[in-house]
Amino acid sequence: SAVISQKPSRDICQRGTSLTIQCQVDSQVTMMFWYRQQPGQSLTLIATANQGSEATYESGFVIDKFPISRPNLTFSTLTVSNMSPEDSSIYLCSVERLQETQYFGPGTRLLVL
Amino acid sequence: GNSVTQMEGPVTLSEEAFLTINCTYTATGYPSLFWYVQYPGEGLQLLLKATKADDKGSNKGFEATYRKETTSFHLEKGSVQVSDSAVYFCALSDLSGGYNKLIFGAGTRLAVHP
Numbered sequence: 114s115a116v117i118s119q120k121p122s123r124d125i126c127q128r129g130t131s132l133t134i135q136c137q138v139d140s141q142v143t144m145m146f147w148y149r150q151q152p153g154q155s156l157t158l159i160a161t162a163n164q165g166s167e168a169t170y171e172s173g174f175v176i177d178k179f180p181i182s183r184p185n186l187t188f189s190t191l192t193v194s195n196m197s198p199e200d201s202s203i204y205l206c207s208v209e210r211l212q213e214t215q216y217f218g219p220g221t222r223l224l225v226l
Numbered sequence: 227g228n229s230v231t232q233m234e235g236p237v238t239l240s241e242e243a244f245l246t247i248n249c250t251y252t253a254t255g256y257p258s259l260f261w262y263v264q265y266p267g268e269g270l271q272l273l274l275k276a277t278k279a280d281d282k283g284s285n286k287g288f289e290a291t292y293r294k295e296t297t298s299f300h301l302e303k304g305s306v307q308v309s310d311s312a313v314y315f316c317a318l319s320d321l322s323g324g325y326n327k328l329i330f331g332a333g334t335r336l337a338v339h340p
Contacts (some may be wrong), residue, residue, distance in 0.1 A: 146328075154332075155333050156270070156328070183328070205269055212258060212277050213257075213277070213319040213326045215328055217269045219268060219269040220268075
């Protein structure tokens with residue numbers, strides 16, 4: 114498995130501002146993933162982050178809105194830019210281990226007013 | 227494309243009742259299949275997984291069998307407890323993009339009453 118922490122655990126933000134979410138893993142991993150879980154919904158992959166290369170974004174998500182950094186093999190950040198109430202969600206990072214298994218962080222609960 | 231369909235919730239049961247949450251999938255090839263659980267206010271925890279046909283994943287009294295012929299991965303537990311109240315997500319691994327992307331079902335909320 115993996116021990117994954119996220120900061121902040123929750124936040125309330127004003128529209129038009131930006132929030133950066135941090136994800137820290139207890140061991141080196143090649144790929145890290147960022148998911149969004151809108152209220153009462155399932156999870157949707159935002160992007161995949163490899164160390165040393167640009168993130169790969171899924172359809173419907175763009176770098177200007179969700180810039181991602183991956184400075185080393187244990188850390189990544191996701192920024193939610195120019196926020197609106199529609200960005201209110203839980204944002205989760207995950208890492209992949211053996212046999213295609215992903216382990217998730219505790220999530221960041223974001224409310225945009 | 228690949229997809230996962232779960233039975234709609236909420237599922238409401240009395241303690242010690244038998245639980246089944248249906249999950250079917252559509253995929254090219256033979257993906258790995260997973261059940262994740264999300265307790266109130268928490269992130270996702272891996273509950274169990276199966277990587278090939280006829281494999282049975284099990285954990286904490288829950289089990290699910292990878293059925294290729296019916297493209298299903300139904301979650302079962304013989305006797306639920308109040309502490310099992312949570313949202314359960316079925317997922318598959320999609321490797322078509324060159325990396326492992328998890329495709330999730332909509333989630334099924336389980337409420338267990340004493």
